[in-house]
Amino acid sequence: MAGGRAGVADLCGPRLLSANAALSPADLKAALDGEARALGFDCIGVTAPDVLADAGKHFRDFLDAGAHGDMGWLAAHPERRTDPRALWADVRSIVMLGVNYGPDEDPLGVLEQRTSGAISVYAQGDDYHDLIKKRLKALARWLVASSGCEVKVFVDTAAVMEKPLAQAAGLGWQGKHTNLVSRQFGSWLFLGAIFTTLDLPRDETEPDHCGSCRACLDICPTSAFPAPYKLDARRCISYLTIENKGPIPHEFRKAIGNRIYGCDDCLAVCPWNKFAQEGHEAKLAARDELRAPSLAELARLGDASFRARFTKSPVKRIGRDRFVRNVLIAIGNSNDPGLAEAAERLLNDQSPLVRGAAVWALSQLLEREEFEGRATRALSIEPDQTVRAEWSRV
Structure with missing residues (x-):
């Protein structure tokens, strides 16, 4: 279903709400939050599809400078990245979700082991696209069956600017390293998005907390x-x-x-990471x-x-x-x-x-x-x- 519409006829699950229950948007959003956390998401927020004006300008400047290198897929259809409505005209709300993948050991320690290789934390386990996509599809099915809406699901495989959308949805802010930083999970969040035809209450944009740190x-x-x-x-x-x-x-x-x-x-030196290690278990099953x-x-x-x-x-x-x-x-x-x-x-x-x-x-x-x-x-x-x-x- 990634990039496509979710069907309604074959959707079922133990926690479904009736599409005829006429829940208020606020109550539906609260139920969505609970279902997301039951499926293993650590944070969730909602934003509007028209919030990327500034981020879109920065992205176009990035492309104009050639800073994307050989990643031609980034330069393809920039209008779809800078305005989600160009990707899907019917979208009314964007649900952003995050999964903590904070490591259980210092990722920089291996750099001193010169005869060993250092593999990025996110790649030490199974592919996160598969991990997040499965959960997103389950949540999207729940949302469709509970509200009768239409949805599209994205996990870093389409022209979606996940990080600025996540900031607008209150999940964190884009730090000076351009990655998302969370007050709860530091720099360790996998992101996914559900575009929906529902009008859901918006969350407040997370302000920048980097301060003078560099x-x-x-x-x-x-x-x-x-x-x-x-x-x-x-x-x-x-x-x-x-x-x-x-x-x-x-x-x-x-x-x-x-x-x-x-x-x-x-990512590893971000001081906000200390909160990712306090009371939160690592969610990535790294292979030894x-x-x-x-x-x-x-x-x-x-x-x-x-x-x-x-x-x-x-x-x-x-x-x-x-x-x-x-x-x-x-x-x-x-x-x-x-x-x-x-x-x-x-x-x-x-x-x-x-x-x-x-x-x-x-x-x-x-x-x-x-x-x-x-x-x-x-x-x-x-x-x-x-x-x-x-x-x-x-």
Whole structure:
């Protein structure tokens, strides 16, 4: 049902209200709140579809600056992002929902384990799209059956500006790192949206509580924030390791460290996170094997073993080659010559992307003279120009 209308005929459930009960909008909203929390949502708020004027301007400025990089899907149909009514003309209210995924340990601790990989907190368990979508669909079915309305459901897969809508609905505010911050859950909220034809009472917009704090800006390893509340995605490690399909630019490779999928630095240092850890259990079921996996082990993944290891994980979406590229950058940053063997095995990989990253890893781990000797031999047989360029850099 994501992006589509929910049917009414086959909807049923133990807590349904009668569509003929003629509840007041306020009472229906209160019942919706209770049902949402019963389904596992941690916060809920309602806003109007016409609240994105300022956010829309910031988004267009972001696109005009080219700060979205190669994410062409962001630039497609910007009018749909800046005005939900362009996405669905019948929408009257937008219900925003959040699920706490606060970690049960310091996400920055793994950065000191240089022979292990750091995977972003949100990707250490099952894909959040599936987790949230299932709950949203259940709540949407309840709302349709209880009121006779029409709905559309979105979970980060359509042209919806979830974060400014969530702020307008009172769930939190967009911090200086451009992510949503909650007074109850810090920077750790998955978001989902239900568009409905109902006119529900609106919640008040959450004001900005960042004050003079700039911890999230100062910790960024690649200086991806040109100013508070502005992100240049082209410099963001999450973009570089996930969205970027080609070689990682040389200027960012050392700064990436051992981050092999995403980056939590700006989220993890937010002082509001302390409230996410007081009285709230972590809602993300992290897999132990993804908390600090061995780089040497990950470097051995082929296509089949990669898919098997990351089944149901968002990591699977970037594919084996991009992931192993990231692993090799981390190996190059490990300062462990013992990992040179893992990189060397990948010099003959079928993927030029992987071979190029393996060359860089070896350039960081081998003595210069040894690397230059290998480069001379490799250049006589390497057909790909991007890989040849890696051999020729040192």
